[in-house]
Amino acid sequence: MNNAWKKRRQPRRPSKPADTSETLPLEDHLHSGRMLAWFALQRYDDTGRFLSEILTDSDSLHALSGQDRGLAVDVASGVVRRRRTIDTLLESQISRPRSNVEPDLWRLLQLGVFQVVFSRTPEHAAVDTTVELAKQIGCSRWCGFANGVLRNVARLVGEATTDEPASNTLPTSGGTYRRLEQAIFPDPAVDLPEYVGRVFSLPRSLARRWSGRLSRSDLLTTCFASLQIPETCLRINRVAATVNHVQTALTEHGVEVLPGHNPWSLRLPHAARITELPGYAEGWWSVQDESAMLAAELLAPQPGEKILDLCAAPGGKSTHLAELSRDTAEITACDVSEHRLRRVQESVNRLQFGSIETVLISRDGEDIPSGPYDAVLVDVPCSNTGVLSRRPEARWRFREDELAELVQLQTRLLLTAMDHVRPGGRIVYSTCSIEPEETTELVANVASLVPELTVQSQQLQLPGQPADGAFQAVLQRA
Structure with a gap:
């Protein structure tokens, strides 16, 4: 699919608070993956550009390791993907109107909530690193507020799971739901489009479309899939290699490889530096979804x-x-x-x-x-x-x-x-x-x-x- 044929249009950016203040300049302070993620989100909100473009352009501004840059990609992408849900969680724990929270602080809270709720980062580490990020940004006055809000969000989201959607449940990456200590979402039995829009972080128009034409089973499967971190799929170049040959080479390189659903494909369940894998330079395979x-x-x-x-x-x-x-x-x-x-x-x-x-x-x-x-x-x-x-x-x-x-x-x-x-x-x-x-x-x-x-x-x-x-x-x- 090639969108070069489309006319360029400024995209709608969801959940951005009214902003009359200038964003903080951080180009000279990108010393951690979380700082880079925050910077990328700031630029995304200001320009509407793709995160991948922003992060690529930012590479000349930092000397982060591949691991730290990968963290920035995961966190920034996760915040954008889950933004409507994150904002609903935040709004349930903040008494002041959204318009009264500084946009840069709200971005910091979004980043923190993503780590507390949706990443594998331990709760205390997610809160502490977000508070520390406020200091690195030069806004120590945010620390107490951020600490309190994030700990409240952490208490809101329980560990118990269920298979059924409800106004007090939040979808996980595993296809189940985590129970919340209070009901903050619409009741899916009463307003299914608004429920799936908020918990699966979809714009209202798309949530209404899917809810109106898909069966309940297909709707939930489609919504869960929209949040999954996708696997990398390799299409084997049958002119140059075989599936077994490529699988053996990757396995010997220490890469976990799973068989694909297509007989000429392989799946990589974990992120990897594609250009450094065996067979890339030799033309044995290409990255393409099945x-x-x-x-x-x-x-x-x-x-x-x-x-x-x-x-x-x-x-x-x-x-x-x-x-x-x-x-x-x-x-x-x-x-x-x-x-x-x-x-x-x-x-x-x-x-x-x-x-x-x-x-x-x-x-x-x-x-x-x-x-x-x-x-x-x-x-x-x-x-x-x-x-x-x-x-x-x-x-x-x-x-x-x-x-x-x-x-x-x-x-x-x-x-x-x-x-x-x-x-x-x-x-x-x-x-x-x-x-x-x-x-x-x-x-x-x-x-x-x-x-x-x-x-x-x-x-x-x-x-x-x-x-x-x-x-x-x-x-x-x-």
């Missing part, structure tokens, strides 16, 4: 075929097409972003494929190499609602008005794919959204408008069943 692997597999590229990947960056599906065709097809990988297209070429070079040509095209698509093509893959820009666990900011970027614009773009891209495929050729429409407007409804609408286009098959994977959420449809031109 639901994303389905797109190229459904297109089923054959040796000698002429194939177009219309929205190719960052290149995972283009290189998968090359693997499936044993590097003997003729694959044209197009994108509208020169920067992102370079990432495609880097992957092509690392995996040592000769069948992929990268082509920079304009947004109107007028300069797409004409073809005609035997098969076209169109992995469209989307709302990302199937991959919220991987993209912590995505839930807060979901907007109904932007969804309508996305559907227009997705429709245009699918029609463009149809224009470039030969008669009798096939198209795979792919997205990591699970919203009907971007999936089943869009495909049905296009098929009704274009009589020569028929839907051969389509499938929707909900998040957590067992991988990321995604949708693919196979269409054929008469």
